[in-house]
Amino acid sequence: MPFAHLYCVLLLLLLANALRNVYxxxxxxxxxxxxxxxxxxxxxxxxxxxxxxxxxxxxxxxxxxxxxxxxxxxxxxxxxxxxxxxxxxxxxxxxxxxxxxxxxxxxxxxxxxxxxxxxGLPEINFYPDVSYQESLSARLTCRGKNYDRVFWFRNDEKLLLDDDPRYEITDHIGETLIIRNVTLSDAGSYTSQAKSTSGGRTEKSLTLTVETEPKVVLHPANVTVQVGFRATLTCNISGIPTPGKTWFRGRTQKTVNTKNIRYVIRNDRTSSTLIIENIKKTDEDYYYCAGMNDHGHVQSNKGKVVVGSPPTPPPSGLPPIQIVAFKTIAYGRNDSITCRAQGLVRPIVSWTKDKQPLSDPSLSQDETGDLFVVNVTYDHAGQYVCTIEVNNRPAVIQTVHVDVKGPPGPPVITTAKVFDGVITVNWTDPSFDGNSPITGYEAYWRQATGRDLWSSVTVNRSSTVNRSSTVIDVRSSLLATGVYTYDLAVKASNDYGVSRRSDVEEFVFFYVKNSSILNQNKTVEIISSSEIEILFAVLGLLVVTGIGVLLRSRCRKNVSRQKEVQRPKDSTGQKIRETRNASAKEEKSARQTSRPTFIEINPYEKRRTQSYSHEPLFSGIGTPV
CATH class of the missing domain: 2.60.40.10 (Immunoglobulins)
Structure with missing residues (x-):
């Protein structure tokens, strides 16, 4: 290539580079x-x-x-x-x-x-309450925007898929919760909590209603009344939605004629009552009730009403008729005490309780003479006397002995023992049985974290078996060697209800995984938390003292060695050997002094103090007690 051409190429390259820098x-x-x-x-x-x-x-x-x-x-x-x-x-x-x-x-x-x-705060769109029939699958849905994850809660407890195999989350965000085979126990309020990565949180609740078909809980009973008296028949029909209730008369489905003012039907959520005022012989028949809602129809058994002759007032000068009756009423409910004044001519009815005029506002008398009791308490028990006057003289004196029965009081946990991960809980009977024999107990337990749900076991009690204890197998939750704390509680029950829960007691024990020898059977009684604090304080003081003695002996050893280094050597080395011998003696003495001190605690020693709520059942060191 000629030199001129090479020069031109070089010039063009320089020009292109300059233009590139410019632009x-x-x-x-x-x-x-x-x-x-x-x-x-x-x-x-x-x-x-x-x-x-x-x-x-x-x-x-x-x-x-x-x-x-x-x-x-x-x-x-x-x-x-x-x-x-x-x-x-x-x-x-x-x-x-x-x-x-x-x-x-x-x-x-x-x-x-x-x-x-x-x-910003996530937004949850409004969504209505939902209803599902029992045994179907319920779908709870949260829809909105500005969130990345949805969590579900029930009664302030976070729902986890491991809590119940029927729970299912159908999407990765958690917007839809499925509850399969719903039961009445699943009904209640559910809360969806939406969270965003920026930290915002919004909650909204809905109510799940579990609907059931009608079911007869109480059938009407046979009733025998006298002419002119009142006949009352009651049946209870449960169901969701609340079933509509109707009364029928006779062997055929003939609706009770409520246009007749003597026939009164009173319905509430579950019960239906048929009242026949001033009953006549023509009212004698079979009566039954029926209920219906969206999920079915049900019919009760028939109750027979038998009408007898009316009482006759005693002739002038004769003493009044004495009637004695016994009645049991349930605590916390409403009830009535019948006075047989119907059928008499212009009767005057008066009541006394325990020989005193009535002054309790919860007791009221209707126009027929019956006495109504609202919100029954144990104070309503006693002797009631109904006096019926005809022609200004007592014709009938009716004495009714009323007994009030209700749920028992709570039992008291006394001891708990553990053997290889199985806890045995003992308790005493309630101080008050509600005037009805105890029929069983329900024992509850959970790990004392405050987050676990209560588990329970039923303990039946018969006249031949007096059981006030049960065993609880917690081995599945003892995953490793360590100290475990469990909350324990018990409820009692009788034919009239269930007691409130006993005071929650803490049971603390040390568990060694895969060692049934160390996890031996030992019993401990409830002791106060102050005793536990004192015991741990003593143990802590012993440990600190041992550490102090050990440090002190080592300081003496270091001082002796420094003296040995500083001491001048003599020609024979006698003084150096004496120093070493003295140092060795001091070191041996220090080792003996600094050995840790152990205090043996008898795990079988019984301690009994007053039981308080949330006080631990104390366990010893190293083994469960």
Whole structure:
């Protein structure tokens, strides 16, 4: 190549390099002068694309997470140097960058230069309460926006899939909870808690209703009354929704004629009562009730009403008729005590209780003479006397002995023992049995974390078996060697209800995994927490004392060695040997002094103090007691 041609090529290369330097540019994106920007939901934000260099930008393109920003009503400036986004949502969060087209046709820019984080409270749309028939699958759904995860709670307890195999979450966010084969125990309030990555949290609750078909709980009984008296028949029909109740008469389905003022039907949520006032011989028949709701129809057994002759007032000068009756009423309910005044001519009825006029506002007398008791308490027990006067003289004196029965009081846990992960709990009977024999107990337990649900076991009690203890197998929850604490409680029951729960007692024991020899059978009685604190304080003092003696002996050893180093050597080395012998004696003495002291605690020693709520059942050191 001639030298002139080589010179021209070199000149062209130098010119191209100069032009490239002239037209070189850089592109950056700034948001309020920062690469990170935070905004709340509903706010507005502006991004600015700044181009520096000699070339001119003739076009702009905005990117979000590497993808072009799409056109929307609340977004402006997509093809300009400034991008504005109004009414921000969680979805607007991400990394923003811009690309520019230069006058030279070259495209420059970055994928991400600014990062936007939009935060705020999640929103849950309103959703109604739901109802499902028993044994079907219930679907609880949470729908909304601005959240990343949904958690479900019931009665302030977080629902976990491991709690019940019937629970199922159908999506990765947790918006839908499925409860398969629902029962009445599943009914209640459920709360969905929506959370966002920015820390916002919103809760909303709904009510799950479990619907059931009608079921007869109480059938009407046979009734025998005298002419002119009142006949009362009652039946109880349960069901959800509440069944509509109707009374029928006779062997055929003939509806009771409520247009007759002597026939009165009173319905509430579960019970239905048929009242026949001033009964006549023509009212003698079979009566039964029926209930119906959306899920079925049910019919009770028939109760027979027999009508007898009315009582005759005694002739003048004869003593009044004496009637003695016994009645049991249930605690906490409403009931009535019948006075046989119907059928007499213009009777005057008066009541006394325990030979005193009635003054309790919970006792009221109706126009027929019957006495009604509202919200029965044990104070309502006693002797009631109804006096019926005819022609200004006593005709009938009726004495009713009323007994009140109700649920028992709570039992008291006395001792607990453990053997290889099986806890035996003992308790004493309630101090008050509700005037009805105890029929059974329900023992409850859970790990004392405050988060676990209660587990329970039923202990039946008959006249031949007097059981006030039970065993609880907790081996499945003892995953490793260590100290475990369990809450224990007991309820008692009789024919009239269930007691309140006993005081919750803490049972603490040390468990050694796969060692039935160490996990031996030992019993401990409830002791106060102050005793435990004193015992641990003594143990702590012993440990500290042992450490102090050990440190003291080592200090003496170091001092002796320093003296040995500082002492000058004599020609025979006698003094050095004496020093070493003395140091060895001191070291041996210190080792004997610094040995830790152990106090043997008799795990079988019985301690009995007053039982308090939330006091632990103390266990010894190393083995369960």
């Amino acid at each position: 070189s540019i850089t592109v950056s994106v700034e948001v309020a002068g920062s690469s990170a920007h935070y905004a709340q939901i509903g706010d507005a934000v502006e991004f600015t694309c700044i181009v520096s260099g000699a070339a001119k930008a003739v076009g702009y393109r905005w990117l979000k997470d590497g993808v072009g920003v799409s056109t929307a009503n609340r977004i402006t400036g997509i093809g300009r140097s400034s991008l504005r986004i109004f009414h921000l949502t969680i979805e607007d969060s991400g990394g923003y960058g811009c690309q520019v087209t230069l006058s030279t046709g070259e495209v420059r820019g970055s994928q991400t230069k600014a990062r936007l984080t939009v935060f």
